[in-house]
Amino acid sequence: MSALFSGKGFSGNIKITQKEFLELRDIIYELSGIYLQDNRKFLIENRFAPRLSELEFKSYSDYLDYLKKHPKGKTEELMMLTELITTNETSFFRDNSQLKVFRNFTLKKIIDEGIKSGRREIKIWSAGCSSGEEPYTLSMILHEALKDDIRKWRIMITANDISSNVLKMAEKGIYTRYSLRTTPPYIISKYFEDRGNDVFRIKPEIKRLVRFGKINLNLDRDLKRIPRSHVVFCRNVIIYFDKKMKIRVLNGFHHNLLDNGHLYVGHSEALHAVTDKFKPKQHAGTITYHKI
Numbered sequence: 001m002s003a004l005f006s007g008k009g010f011s012g013n014i015k016i017t018q019k020e021f022l023e024l025r026d027i028i029y030e031l032s033g034i035y036l037q038d039n040r041k042f043l044i045e046n047r048f049a050p051r052l053s054e055l056e057f058k059s060y061s062d063y064l065d066y067l068k069k070h071p072k073g074k075t076e077e078l079m080m081l082t083e084l085i086t087t088n089e090t091s092f093f094r095d096n097s098q099l100k101v102f103r104n105f106t107l108k109k110i111i112d113e114g115i116k117s118g119r120r121e122i123k124i125w126s127a128g129c130s131s132g133e134e135p136y137t138l139s140m141i142l143h144e145a146l147k148d149d150i151r152k153w154r155i156m157i158t159a160n161d162i163s164s165n166v167l168k169m170a171e172k173g174i175y176t177r178y179s180l181r182t183t184p185p186y187i188i189s190k191y192f193e194d195r196g197n198d199v200f201r202i203k204p205e206i207k208r209l210v211r212f213g214k215i216n217l218n219l220d221r222d223l224k225r226i227p228r229s230h231v232v233f234c235r236n237v238i239i240y241f242d243k244k245m246k247i248r249v250l251n252g253f254h255h256n257l258l259d260n261g262h263l264y265v266g267h268s269e270a271l272h273a274v275t276d277k278f279k280p281k282q283h284a285g286t287i288t289y290h291k292i
């Protein structure tokens, strides 16, 4: 990551006015579907300060003019904006209680049905995959469940994000110990190559199942080009969207999922007030959703 992007926590001193905030918020929403609540001015000031300083702008009005009028502002800068506004926090085996439900119920059902029908195929979509920890975790869970039989299965984990920076990290598959903070030790020794100095590399058999690509969940045409899935994981992503955007994205997942497909969202992302296209199922400590 460049110094610019690693400066997400930089505290600058250019203040954003209410009018500038509302204008920038609209641009961000139109671009990504990410909706900034009224109290997020500080977040903008904090994250955008290094960028404004790099471009030598003295105010957010200058930056807004650049975004609206300059050829580079209307194109390349929108990519920069995406990098600055997304929150990419993640880890391997994040929310393990939910992943246990995935393995013991959802995956077991898909495997049993695949064996019964002779169609040994598993297709999973990790939407908003950040730097790859979630889809690689799913690949490890599949290896653990199928063991040597994994060779007999056609498996595809499609993993997408709007941020090019995190996708580059995901493709590399190299992580520090911090990313492994919620990973069982036997998984670390089995599926990572320890390269010393707290650097770990994903083993090729785990990487092989995952295809990364850039998509914007705000664009229907992007949603429609994802292969249909047995399971969609979209955890800790829709929390950043408003209700209208959540409905659009959930409709996209409904359309993508195969009959009786399963949807996993983050544990704070209840769907009951948003859509009735998915039926909730309560498990110990987690809720899963099924396509109706």
Ligand SMILES: C[S@@+](CC[C@H](N)C(=O)[O-])C[C@H]1O[C@@H](n2cnc3c(N)ncnc32)[C@H](O)[C@@H]1O
Residues within 6 Å of the ligand: 032, 033, 034, 086, 087, 088, 089, 090, 091, 094, 127, 128, 129, 130, 131, 134, 160, 161, 162, 163, 166, 215, 216, 217, 218, 234, 235, 236, 237, 240
């Ligand atoms: C907090 S991370 C969650 C990562 C992972 N799913 C997890 O639960 O650990 C949210 C991710 O959603 C991505 N994201 C936000 N808006 C998006 C959009 N409109 N299209 C695609 N990805 C988006 C961000 O770039 C970020 O990497």
